[in-house]
C-alpha cells in the first residue's frame with residue numbers, strides 16, 4: 001500500500017500497460033513533449049519513445065478514427081482526448097464507427113480501443129471545458145463507459161479496459177487528479193458497481209467526482225440519524241442493475257447524484273429502472289441531484305451553484321423522508 | 326475615410342503613436358492579468374498574447390466599425406484593439422457582473438455586441454465556421470461587411486479549418502482568415518504536427534488569395550490587412566493572411582514549457598513587436614522618447630482604473646443562473 005495521487009495511479013497504469021504489451025501505445029494531443037494537459041503522461045515520452053507516446057496534431061476526429069483503425073489492425077491503442085468537450089469533434093468516429101463495427105460486420109471485426117478523457121467542472125474553465133457528457137456516451141450501445149472515482153479504479157480500470165475486446169471509454173473527473181490515497185493490490189472488474197458505504201435507510205447512487213461529495217453528505221446524514229448506503233456506479237454502461245436494485249429494495253429510498261444535466265440524464269435512466277423493477281418496494285419517489293441546466297459559467301459562485309453539492313444532496317435525501325425524519 | 330484611403334496605410338506621427346499605444350495597452354493589461362492570476366483574482370485558464378500584439382493592433386484599423394470579429398481563447402488583445410472598453414474586459418476577467426459577457430465567460434469568452442465581437446471561442450477551430458456563417462449572412466442580406474476570423478496555426482490541423490476555407494472560397498464569402506502562427510500549439514511545435522508547415526499554401530490550395538507576413542512588424546501587419554480587406558470588399562471573396570509570430574509566455578498559466586528552451590524565447594523577445602516598432606519610430610523621428618513615457622503613464626492609469634472597476638464590480642446573483650440559457654427563461 002503506497003500513498004499516491006489519482007493522476008499518479010493513472011500514470012502507473014499506463015506504464016504497466018505499456019510494459020506488459022508491445023501492442024499498447026498512447027496517442028493524443030500533447031501527451032508527449034508537453035507531458036499531457038493534466039500531466040498524466042509526464043515522463044512517458046522519455047521512457048517509451050515517440051512511437052508509443054505519440055503526439056498528435058489537433059485532429060480529434062482523425063486520431064480517434066486512427067485509433068479505431070489501429071485497433072482493427074491488431075494494436076491496442078489508448079487514445080487520450082484532453083477534455084470531454086473536445087471529444088465532440090470525435091463523436092462521429094466513436095458513435096458511427098467504434099460502437100457499430102462489431103455488430104454491423106456481423107461479428108467479423110471488433111475494436112479493442114481504449115479512449116481516456118477528462119470530464120467535469122470545478123476549475124472555473126467555463127462553458128467549453130467543463131461539461132460532464134459521460135451520460136451521453138452511456139446512451140450508446142457497442143461501447144463500455146467507465147468512471148473511476150477511486151485510486152484503485154484509476155489504476156485498475158485501464159488494464160481491464162485494455163483486456164476488453166470492445167471499445168471502452170474512461171472518464172477521469174478533473175477534480176480527482178490531485179486526490180491522494182492508497183492503492184491496494186486488489187484487481188478490479190469493469191462490470192460491477194461498488195457499495196462504498198453500507199447503510200440501511202436510503203441508497204445514494206453516484207459516480208465519478210460526485211462520489212466524494214456524496215460520501216460527505218452521507219456523514220452529515222449519519223449525524224442526523226439517517227444511515228445512507230452509497231453506491232459508486234463505476235461502470236456507466238452497462239449499468240450494474242443487480243447492485244443498484246438490490247440496495248434500493250433494501251433501503252426503500254433512493255437519490256441519484258449525477259454531474260450531468262438532469263433532462264435525459266443517466267440519473268433519469270437509473271430512476272426509470274428503479275421504478276420498473278422495485279416500484280412496490282419504494283417508500284418515497286426517487287430523488288435526483290443533477291447539474292443545473294445551464295452551460296457551466298466561469299465565476300466560482302455560479303459554478304458552485306450549478307453543480308451538485310453536499311447540502312443539496314443532504315436536502316434531497318431528507319426530502320425522501322418527508323417531514324418524518 | 327474613403328475606401329481608397331482606408332485601403333492604404335499612411336504612417337504619420339498620429340497613427341504611429343496610436344499603434345504603439347495599443348500594443349503597450351495590451352501588453353500592460355496582460356501583465357496585470359498575470360499578476361492578478363497569482364493573487365487568484367482571475368481564475369480558470371488564462372492565455373496571454375504577449376509577443377503577438379502587433380497582429381491585433383495592425384489588423385483592427387483595417388476594419389470598419391460594422392465589420393465582425395471572431396477570435397479564440399487568446400483574445401484579450403483582439404478585444405482591446407477592437408475597442409471593447411478595458412473596464413468591461415477586466416471585469417470579465419474577474420467574472421464580475423459588469424464584465425462584457427456578464428461575468429459568465431471569463432478570459433476565454435469575451436463577447437461584445439456593440440463592436441460585433443463574436444467571442445472568445447475555446448474550441449480550437451470552432452470559430453472558423455461561425456465566421457463563414459456571419460459572412461454568408463452578410464452576403465445574402467446584402468450587407469457590405471467583412472468578418473475577420475483569428476485563430477492559431479494549431480487550428481490548421483482540424484477538419485473545420487479545411488471545411489471553412491473551402492466553403493468560404495466556394496461561396497465567395499467576405500471572410501478575412503487570420504492565422505496567428507506562433508509556431509507552437511500548446512507544446513506541439515509546428516513541424517511536429519503538420520506535413521506542410523507553410524500554412525498559407527493550404528489556403529492557396531482552396532483557391533484563396535493568401536500571404537505569409539512577418540507578424541512582429543505592426544506596419545507590415547497593417548499594410549497586409551488593408552490590402553486583404555480591400556480585396557475582399559472589391560470582389561467579395563475570402564482572403565487568407567498568415568502572420569508569423571511567437572508567444573513569449575507559457576501557453577496558459579499551467580504550462581511548464583518543457584517543449585522549448587529559454588534561449589529561443591529570448592531570441593524572439595529581442596525582436597518583439599513593441600521594442601521593434603518603438604525603436605524604429607524613434608529613430609525615424611516619428612515619435613520621441615518622451616512620447617513613450619507619456620503612453621506608459623496613460624496606460625498605467627487606465628489599467629489602474631480598470632482594476633478598480635473590476636474590484637468594485639458585483640457578483641451576478643445566483644438566482645440569475647438560468648437566465649439567458651434560452652430566450653424567455655423557461656428551460
Ligand SMILES: Cc1ncc(C[n+]2csc(CCOP(=O)(O)OP(=O)(O)O)c2C)c(N)n1
Nearest residue numbers: 086399447448449477478479480509510511
Ligand atoms: C478542439 C480542441 N482541442 C484541443 C483543445 C486544447 N487546446 C487549447 S489551445 C491548444 C493549442 C492551440 O494552438 P494554436 O491553434 O496554435 O493557438 P495558440 O494557442 O498557439 O494561440 C489546444 C491543444 C481545444 N481547446 N480545442
